[in-house]
Amino acid sequence: MVVVGTMVVPSEDAEQSVLFDWAEMAKGRYPELAWMYAVPNGGYRHIQTAAKLKKTGVKKGVPDVFLPAPRAGYHGLYIEMKRKRGGVISVDQRRYMDFLTAQGYRCLLCRGADEAIENIKVYLNLPKDSQKRN
Numbered sequence: 001m002v003v004v005g006t007m008v009v010p011s012e013d014a015e016q017s018v019l020f021d022w023a024e025m026a027k028g029r030y031p032e033l034a035w036m037y038a039v040p041n042g043g044y045r046h047i048q049t050a051a052k053l054k055k056t057g058v059k060k061g062v063p064d065v066f067l068p069a070p071r072a073g074y075h076g077l078y079i080e081m082k083r084k085r086g087g088v089i090s091v092d093q094r095r096y097m098d099f100l101t102a103q104g105y106r107c108l109l110c111r112g113a114d115e116a117i118e119n120i121k122v123y124l125n126l127p128k129d130s131q132k133r134n
Contacts (some may be wrong), residue, residue: 009085010112016064016081018113023120030124032069039064061092063100063107065116072126074106079119084112 010018016038027033039062063078070076078100080093089097089109097107106123110116 009083012064012081012083012087015083015113015116019065019081019116022113022117030121032067032124033120035069036065036067036120039066059096061090061094061096063093063097067120067123069124071106071123071128073104073129074123074126075104076106077120077123078105078107079116080107080109081116082109082111087111 020036020038023033023036041058041060041062041064063080065079065081067077067079078097080089080097082089097109101107108116108119110119
């Protein structure tokens with residue numbers, strides 16, 4: 001958690017945990033949520049661990065969450081999570097999101113679990129056909 005003024009702001013990890021708790025509860029209504037997963041790219045790592053992860057394919061900038069459910073012409077949904085206040089998107093993250101968007105994925109920056117949950121609901125309620133909607 002971080003204190004911004006007099007407000008305590010949950011960490012990005014805490015927000016992402018809330019998102020996955022919701023997904024577990026909501027997969028009865030949205031079965032595709034059972035396949036949503038996190039990409040463990042961020043966070044502090046010991047130098048040896050970081051080197052091993054890099055060697056095995058971990059890349060800076062990959063969005064935090066992926067939902068492999070095609071909708072409205074998109075191949076799936078990527079979400080870059082940030083805390084509700086603070087937290088900036090890096091150049092690497094922006095580049096990855098731009099690339100993935102160009103490849104036909106829906107990519108969103110979500111500030112907090114509430115925003116991510118609402119965007120996932122909207123996405124999952126899009127038609128499953130192959131014609132892209134904006």
